[in-house]
Amino acid sequence: MEQSLNCAAYSREIREIAFLTEENQDHAVATPGMSNALNILKEVFGYPAFRGQQAEVIEHIARGGDCLVLMPTGGGKSLCYQIPALLRDGVAIVVSPLIALMQNQVAALHELGVRAAVLNSSLSQQAAAEVEQKLLAGDYDLLYVAPERLLTARFLNLIARTPIALFAIDEAHCVSQWGHDFRPEYIQLSVLHERFPEVPRIALTATADMDTRKEIIERLGLDEARLFVSSFDRPNIRYQIIDKANSRAQLLSFLRTEHSGDAGIVYCLSRKKVEETAAWLTAQGLRALPYHAGMDMQERSQNQERFLREEGIVMVATIAFGMGIDKPDVRFVAHLDLPKSIEGYYQETGRAGRDGQAANAWMVYGLGDVIQQRRMIEESEAQLKFKQVAARKLEAMLSLCETTTCRRLRMLSYFGETTDDMAACGNCDVCLNPPQVWDATVEVQKALSCVYRAGQNFGTGHLIDILRGNLTERVKEWHHDRLTTFGIGKELPEKTWRAVFRQIIALGLLSADSESHGALHLTEASRSVLKGQQTVQLRLQTQAGHAFEKRPSSDLMLLDATERYLWEQLRAWRAKMAKEHGVPAYVIFHDATLRELARQCPKTQDELRQVSGIGARKLDKYGGYLIEILRSCESGLRQ
Template sequence: MSHALNILKEVFGYPAFRGQQANVIEHLVDGKDCLVLMPTGGGKSLCYQIPALMRKGVAIVVSPLISLMQNQVAALNEAGVDAAVLNSALPVEEAQIVEQKLLAGYYDLLYVAPERLLTKRFLDLIAQIPLALFAIDEAHCVSQWGHDFRPEYRQLNVLHTRFPEVPRIALTATADAVTREEIIERLVLHDAEIFLSSFDRPNINYQIVDKINSKQQLLSFIQHEHLHDAGIVYCLSRKKTEDIAAWLNTHGITALPYHAGMSPHQRALNQEKFLREESIVMVATVAFGMGIDKPDVRFVAHLDMPKSIEGYYQETGRAGRDGQKASAWMVYGLNDVIQQRRMIEESEAQTQFKQIATKKLEAMLALCETNSCRRAYLLDYFGEPVAFTACGNCDICLNPPDSWDATIAVQKALSCVYRTGQQFGAGHLIDILRGNQTIRVVDWEHDRISTFGIGKDLPVKGWRAIFRQLIALGLLTTDSDSYGALCLTEASRAVLKGQKKIFLRQQPEHKKYLHKKQLANDCPILDQGAQQLLDQLRNWRTETARKHGVPAYVIFHDTTLMELVRMNPQTKDELLRVTGVGAHKLDKYGDHLIEILRIA
């Protein structure tokens, strides 16, 4: 492993391995298969990049997205590693050159999409050369129950069949027990060692708030906590991404839309701008983000509830990849619950798929409605033992909600559902409970039933929270045939008969953006001279990145620039002690950096 550690220092500029990286590398270098589960930003790529430099032959990396491949290849090339990509975006002439260099043994790593890998032509091509290993990135794409299912991934067992002597490593940041089993089965990894790292991302602050006016709430969140920060906002529909991006721009926040309905050219332009420039907010559907390697995304916001914890965890994991403080913020309301349930019921999927999707949605609802630490809930979901009851960095821990005996209010709500024939949505039921003489209530003569006006003591917001929690608790369900009508469940009976008490979450008052203060306390405060030096380094990095045609973080991460300011190295030997400065980057940029640092 001394050889591996030298590569880590010389090529990538890191002083030591993290977590299980060293164990994974040793296992793979020895020619053994492995399945690696490691959180986003946990250093998965090094687990196969270093073995690729240690073993004879080229490493073939299977990756699902063109942008991901291009970013990783650019970063490797900057570090002095011979890597290339073969995908549909390459002109025919360039692809031919890559293939020729591949046959000549020029590359250490080659990134390919699964569609190309599975062609007979490509399989025959790589059969002619020594192969170091196969790396299957984003391996959860193999699971039909997953949030990023890619049918092509299920055919990757051909690698084991055709190249049985070549070690394989499958990597993912999100996989529950069911998904892990499917990865092992589909990729024929029964004998593989499983390396399960902690799923904890302690630098991320989790916040889930009641959806009242989502646009205004998002704007306030960005203005108070993340003004001038890069971030991602996820929406469920294409139209909503366009509307939210336009709304943010009218309020002085540079935002770009991204969804599958845009032209490939425009999507690529927007993504490139987000990766290369500072302070851009990308408003996107879940079509955006997998494999995005931008380390300085300071927040991920959801304006619609994801359908599973796996999806939520992976999307929020795109914040704070550099280990610095970041936020995962979401607004969540009753309509999110009804909409997601309706989507499951109206899908043409098989019964088994619907059952699993419903179970995953219920787990997501439980996360939103939990009274306990959100981080502890997430870790428990992924099967990781939790050594704490309060993380101190989520909204529940920072602003604990109270619970209240809501049995009588719940009985009123359930009775109202029953007496209206289980045919109406929450809005109509709330009008009845609050005694509102609306046209619909009068037309149905619901102003004459016993539950009319018995809930005047609670505001609309309070009733919506009750109905939302009743769905999450399984006391109510939605009828997809009746446009979201709420229906009783078998579990409702005991509550209506007074045989069971129900305690619900008291909706807390919205905090006055305490997280920004916490961020300030955790980040070093720079004096004027240090701040000027940091600005000079950032300007140099921006200019250098533009010349090289790569994102700024490919040159150096913010953490490296901060360390340069803190250590103020004056020689090349001292520069090598800075995290992120490897031998190749020292040769390329050392003189420029020392010149800037000495002048400062």
Template structure:
């Protein structure tokens, strides 16, 4: 490991490995296959970058996104590693030049898209050179049950067939047991060692709140907790991304939309601006985000419920990659459940896929409605036992919800579903329960049934919460036609007969988090002198990044700037003790940093 540690310190500027990095690097560098599951921000890239520098030959890295490849290559070039990217975005002359350098073995790592790698021409090309290893990033893309399924990934087993002696590493941040099995099968990794790191992200504060006025709730959340922070807001529809971005801009938040329906040039421009500039909020559909390695995203917000815990975990994991405090915030309501179920039923997928998608949606719904620690709930889903019952950094632990014996209210709700013929959604059922003489109630003569008006003692918002939780508990389901009608399940029979009590989460008033509970940017506690120094370093970093044509974090992460302010090194030897500064960056930037720090 002395060789690996030397590379880690001299090139990347880090004093020690984290978690299972050292074990993975030793295993891969010795020429053995492995599957690595490591949370976003856990340092997956180093697990193959360092072995690539230790082994003879060129490392081929398979990555699904052009922007991700470009940013990772830019970061490697900044620390003096010879890396390049080969994809469809390169002009023909540049692509030819890259291929010539590849044949001359002038690269340590080459990043390629799966479509390019799978061509016979490229496979024949790399067969002519010594290969250090194959790294398959975002390996969950191989799974049809994954949220980022890429058909091309299923053909990557050709690497095992054509190059059986070249070690392979498959990496992902998100994969449940079913997805892990499929990765192993599809990539022929039966003999690979599995490195499973903890899925816990203790720096992320998880919070899920009732949806009332989602745009206003989002604005309040950003203004009170993340003003001037970079963030991502996820919406279900393209129109909603446009509307929400416009709404935020009107209210003083710099926001950009991103969705698959935009012109490719504008979409790429918005993503590039988000990556390169600070304090930008991107409002996007799930088309945005896979492979985004911007470390200083301080929050990820969802205005609609994701379709699976895998998707939620992957998306929220884009916050706080630098290990600093960050927020995962979501508004959620009954219509989210109905809308997601409708999308599943109306899809043209096979029955087995629909069944699996429904189970994943139910798991996501259970996370939203849990009355126990959200972090423990997430870990349990991924097959990891939490070492705590209260994490102290989610809304449930900080503001524990009350539960109440809702058996009678539930019986009323279930009876109303039955009496109305299991043909109506929650809105109509609530009108019946509360005795509202709406046109629809009168036309259907539901004002004459026994359940009309028996729920007047509870407000409409409480009834909506009850119906939502009944779906989460499996006591109600939505109709198979996808129109949102609520239907009884087999489990509801015992409740109607009085053989089972039901306790539900009480809808509490939304309390403002106390200051110590709020995610706080560590920079906000600096004194004036330290803040001025930090501003000078950030200005220099921004100017340098523009000159080099790379995002600011490629020059130095915020954590490195913070350590420069704290330690105030005055010599190059002292600079080398700062995390994130290796010998190459010391040679390039040492004099500039010392000048700023001394002044």
């Protein structure tokens, strides 16, 4: 190939023409031109144009400015520091919390011809020493490092001896002590600004409410930084939350009805539930693997690698799994237990549909989830302030579950994204199957009265027996058949009463006592309802397992027979290349690139160059193979 790309030489050439001379720096800001950034985007990464705020962010950091970038998963955050790393002189130091994430990103950069490396505990002493020597020799454009390694005196002294292009702090929400992914080392990253005040910093995250943004800015010393906030909306994800009945059966129905053969993640609250659910799904014929922090590290790593490299794997996991997982074709994320916060829910569901194709966020939710989460907060050894923050976050999550309006709008509002012209999304279960609302004031008064008459010492099951007039042994033992509330709710079935109790607990009219096995107590808020001063509107119980019309999981459904054949051949070749190179298949080419190849069927190098996702390095490396495959397939089809 005549225009084969030597990325090291290419990046040096870009820098030479991008920066002004020192003599001119008093009169103008030294900055690489955005035309050069666009050239890198096209030649190295193979994309024709920037998306959203990418160009603004790249220009700002390339000029030497600090910034905090909030961009949804799949929105292209990595390019916001990778391209400035190629534009600016020196090496970009990327702080990342997970070894697997670092390794995957570096593998993808190597495929593009970018000089990148990792420095973390997975390396041997000899391998780490080699990376350090190459760093000092100026052989890298990007170096990924864990925060624990970065904060050592040895590493800080090491990077003080080499030019630094920028610091990128990925997954910046890990700095928040209120967050679901808190990493104490992140709090100390303000040392970067103290030790290297002239080096620009970019902090990036996909998840941060207003309080978390303030904490990131304060903890990292980004007071003068520019804030870039993209829309948190992920329109390709369909959100569905249903009443929990038999969660395993509901999950299996969801997977078989809407996601047969698809890759996805199932989140559970406990390690035991992870293992039991994975084993059960395997027994049902699905390719399911467990993942949690209590597993042997080697087995955990092997399961993660299989999920990344193989197709159709269902990973059953605790929240220990997922941060930074950039597998693009995760078609669903399912929750069998209630997340602690909207941030956690958004972060976890955001791992679906990174490729922009249709994906599902599905959750079963019941009364037990509400009681369990509240009990966990009350029983924690955290300070009162932490408990109060956790309780507020849980309240917001419960409101999302119980909302009778568009779930997407509720989430966007939580993240501060509201405008007068925002309309319902039409792609969540509330929009697609609007819940019916009923005036449950009388029923709620009956439930609250029953709690009071029973001495505020019993849980939901016993209270429902009293309301329904069930003469159980326990009811007789406590003489609760003599209460005035005995039998006053017999007209409602048990499942309806359970929905009533779940919703009034979520509304804060009742609280569960963690020391009395879930005994319910009246709250101050219940007083006005009992006095008839406040009405209560509740949702009718949703149809458990309500199935929506199955959407095409991708544009594959739009391919004709010939294009589908080409697609399958390209996938087979990609799998072979991925195995040879020891990387996940999507590192070679994303599905979107293969679909475009199948549709366009390019026959020359110049035509290949027009396909999104094929940069100069990949064109040089794989162009001949692709043309040969497409030509031979077309020839075979004609015969």
